[in-house]
Amino acid sequence: MAIAQYGNVSCEFRLEAFSMKHTFESAQPLTFYADYDPKANLLSYGAGKLFMRLESKERNPKAVLKVYGKRSKAYSLEVYKRFRLDDNMDKIYKAIAKDSHVSEAIARYYGMRLTLNDPWETTLCFIISQFNNVKRIRLIVSNIVERFGNVVYSDGKITVKSFPTSEELKNATDSELRALGTGFRSKYITSAAAFCTDNINLYKLNANNYEKLKSRLMEIDGVGEKVADCIALMGYGNLSAFPTDVWIKRTMEKLYFDGKKVKPRDIHEFAKDYWGPYAGYAQQYLFHNARTYREDKQKAEKGKSSAEQQA
């Protein structure tokens, strides 16, 4: 593929630890509707009124991240912020790699970053995530962007739409949303959209006060403790948050609680004491490892057994 067809390079980042592949396979809000081409390691998506196209040349552990688009300072700052490129991964890895469980996950998914997403976008994505799986979350979010988003880029080959604002969604009808696959979550979506438009300003919440932030977010219909943690982590960049979903619960019980069933409160307490201010990064590595390494092992087993059958 000719680079020219992507337009001009607007900025370029040389990074010590950045993997677009692992970042985009790790089930974060922007990956729920981005158009990602793993062969070219090229990502396209709409963010607010921006269109982003990024290409990563990975030279593990060094990477070059090229950004195609408008050559402006605001644009490059947006990319910088969203991909948390100022995170000192060396320092973070040292802080969370306290045992082989985390250090092995870091080795496998070296360069995976948390992303910093728009608060409303994160809220909607994780309301949809409840009692759902990643594949379907991706589908539903894409459907919503396709149906309610505005075109931010179009070149004849690819069209990219922005994520709809709460105001753009609050008047959506129930049947309209259910047609997009939202199911029983449809009422949460319209209720949250109205609340975030009229009763709370997500853009004025204090990102640094973890407990306060979480309790404010839980005022939103359809946002409980787990979803609030996801929003705090990926929508506000509060790295103290430790979202405890079914995967993390199982993983934590197995690795740190001797296989015993424990409550999310016990897990939060452990995470806070053990990983401290970077607990959120530990969570993302354990979560991605639990899902992906398991899949890879299953594929390997499958390939092995079929190979044995053939032999």
Place this chain on the structure above:
DNA sequence: ACCCAGGCGGGCG
């Protein structure tokens, strides 16, 4: 057929 998926709100004790 049955079980599971980045859970939540409501109702009950």
Place this chain on the structure above:
DNA sequence: CGCCCGCATGGG
């Protein structure tokens, strides 16, 4: 408070 249940939908 804590516990239990129903909730839509598609894939393994």
